[in-house]
Amino acid sequence: MNFFILTIIKAALVAFILLTALAYLQWLERKVLAHIQLRVGPRRVGPHGLLQPLADVVKLITKEDMIPSHVSKVFYMLAPFIAVMFALIPIAVIPFGGDLNIPAFNLGGMTIGPIHSTMELTDLNIGVLFILGISGMGVYGVALAGWASNNKYSLLGGLRSSAQMISYELPMALAIATPLLALNSLSFRTIVNAQAGYMFGFIPRWTIFQGPFPFMFIAFLLFIIAAFAETNRVPFDLPEAENELVAGFHTEYGSMKFAAFFMAEYCNMVTVSCVATLLFLGGWQPPFPAVYGSSLVPALLFIGAGLISFMHAASPARPFDRYTLPVVGLVSLGLGGLFAGAAAFEMFPDMVKGNAFLTGSAAAAGMMMPIVWFCAKALVILFVYIWIRGTLPRFRYDQLMSFAWTFLFPVALINLFLVALWVALT
Amino acid sequence: MDALLFMIFAAVAVVCGVNLVLQTHPISSALSLVGVMAALAALYLLLGGEFIAAAQLVVYAGAIMVLFVFVIMLLNAGTEHKTHKSSWAKIAGVPLLVAFLGMVAWLIQGLVPATESVVFGEFRKGTALEIGRALFTTYLLPFELTSVLILIAILGAIVLARKEIE
Numbered sequence: 001m002n003f004f005i006l007t008i009i010k011a012a013l014v015a016f017i018l019l020t021a022l023a024y025l026q027w028l029e030r031k032v033l034a035h036i037q038l039r040v041g042p043r044r045v046g047p048h049g050l051l052q053p054l055a056d057v058v059k060l061i062t063k064e065d066m067i068p069s070h071v072s073k074v075f076y077m078l079a080p081f082i083a084v085m086f087a088l089i090p091i092a093v094i095p096f097g098g099d100l101n102i103p104a105f106n107l108g109g110m111t112i113g114p115i116h117s118t119m120e121l122t123d124l125n126i127g128v129l130f131i132l133g134i135s136g137m138g139v140y141g142v143a144l145a146g147w148a149s150n151n152k153y154s155l156l157g158g159l160r161s162s163a164q165m166i167s168y169e170l171p172m173a174l175a176i177a178t179p180l181l182a183l184n185s186l187s188f189r190t191i192v193n194a195q196a197g198y199m200f201g202f203i204p205r206w207t208i209f210q211g212p213f214p215f216m217f218i219a220f221l222l223f224i225i226a227a228f229a230e231t232n233r234v235p236f237d238l239p240e241a242e243n244e245l246v247a248g249f250h251t252e253y254g255s256m257k258f259a260a261f262f263m264a265e266y267c268n269m270v271t272v273s274c275v276a277t278l279l280f281l282g283g284w285q286p287p288f289p290a291v292y293g294s295s296l297v298p299a300l301l302f303i304g305a306g307l308i309s310f311m312h313a314a315s316p317a318r319p320f321d322r323y324t325l326p327v328v329g330l331v332s333l334g335l336g337g338l339f340a341g342a343a344a345f346e347m348f349p350d351m352v353k354g355n356a357f358l359t360g361s362a363a364a365a366g367m368m369m370p371i372v373w374f375c376a377k378a379l380v381i382l383f384v385y386i387w388i389r390g391t392l393p394r395f396r397y398d399q400l401m402s403f404a405w406t407f408l409f410p411v412a413l414i415n416l417f418l419v420a421l422w423v424a425l426t
Numbered sequence: 427m428d429a430l431l432f433m434i435f436a437a438v439a440v441v442c443g444v445n446l447v448l449q450t451h452p453i454s455s456a457l458s459l460v461g462v463m464a465a466l467a468a469l470y471l472l473l474g475g476e477f478i479a480a481a482q483l484v485v486y487a488g489a490i491m492v493l494f495v496f497v498i499m500l501l502n503a504g505t506e507h508k509t510h511k512s513s514w515a516k517i518a519g520v521p522l523l524v525a526f527l528g529m530v531a532w533l534i535q536g537l538v539p540a541t542e543s544v545v546f547g548e549f550r551k552g553t554a555l556e557i558g559r560a561l562f563t564t565y566l567l568p569f570e571l572t573s574v575l576i577l578i579a580i581l582g583a584i585v586l587a588r589k590e591i592e
Contacts, residue, residue, distance in 0.1 A: 075453065125553060125554075126480045126554065128475060129477070129480035129483075129484065132489055133467075133483030133487070136487075136489065136492070137485070138493050143492070143495055148497075159499060159500060163496065166489065169489070370441055395493075
């Protein structure tokens, strides 16, 4: 019974954080794109437009949910559900951090715990294959949406998307197989644990740094390129190229059904970034050893953010910044203090011995440290996504296809072969 | 729990299979087939064949069926038309079907040994490691022959496609 309750709590937590993150990813994208194009981006709702995602959600929910008369109704309604369902499922097998150990504690006269678990929903033996399989099913949402809309732009978008996803799945699978050869497992947790430690004391043993130099790096680049195409992002966003296909497969969709497609796209981005982090960038392993102070990084970041907030609160750009920014600053300072405490606890364990509260909070922050590193790496990849959207123009459709089949696929195959040779020889 | 899950996914597979035949529109039939494939993957997983389950999902439910749906959409195949011509089929169809199903059930009952039954969680050799080892030791020759066969099929497809262009 404990297992069920724990799983439900974890699932609720992951779902809540993921959905919030999706909304704010969209805010981040608008903000970064705006700054790339020398604009300021959303700024009206909340400080720096921070409540804009909330406003967008309210707008999308309250819009009239109309169904065009010329669509095939069942598939038209089914498509967004399929898209969003197969986008949300893969997050279940992605581990965010190390082990979760909570000692027994009292809550209103009831003893809870001790809880021993892992920071993920489930650890499958075939986690990598599971993600490949489920993300392959996501094509149906897009293809069905295009076909059921009964509109030439939608149909072309859906066809393009299916062809593109089938084509780019091959180089992506080959690029994923490359680190698997070296790490010898299909479970994400084992894969990340195999990347712990440092070469020569300072180079992390992440997959990208393992083996003879260029191969793993090439595999990483291939994976990122194929992942861009799989998630229909610029420069491969042909299925929704607005200057030729209006909005592609979701031309006929509005209100929450459009939001479902939007959410699926961002969720796929998050999944792909997480997979790249786990397979190539060492998951939650810090980039340099704790003896050089890697545990202090989150503390310094949070304290810096807190200080900057206070600085802006002292000279507010708008009247209510005087009241909102100090709250943000205080929260950041508190989190920074917690992480600083955890780092200090790690370096000088005698310092907090005996004090139950200090020990507890330091241990909690210590368990959060891997999550911070994991999120930092995934966010870097997500930032690259947005960066490229603001930088590169779109491919032409025939260029997209010939790029996949005549360049990406052979390179991935040769790369895999060479890595297999290296693994066989060592 | 395992038996319950088995019943659920078996029911899904059967319902999707029946729906596949009953639907008149090709897209509906193709999607029912996807349902059958996915339910089969879940059944493999229940029986301990985790790698086979993943392969079923990736290859059949993912790649092959996407290709089916893609082709149906590309050709814009319409609903199938019923002929309503064969009166013989109307009269003899149902009794013959019942007789056929009865015969199949009788044959299967005769073939299945009465003592052994499947225990969920007993089979533990379905991991990628075990499958790979079996493929490259015991079944090396069939495995390599199959890959040559697939290569020939690909070459054939290329030859046919080339001819059509010229």
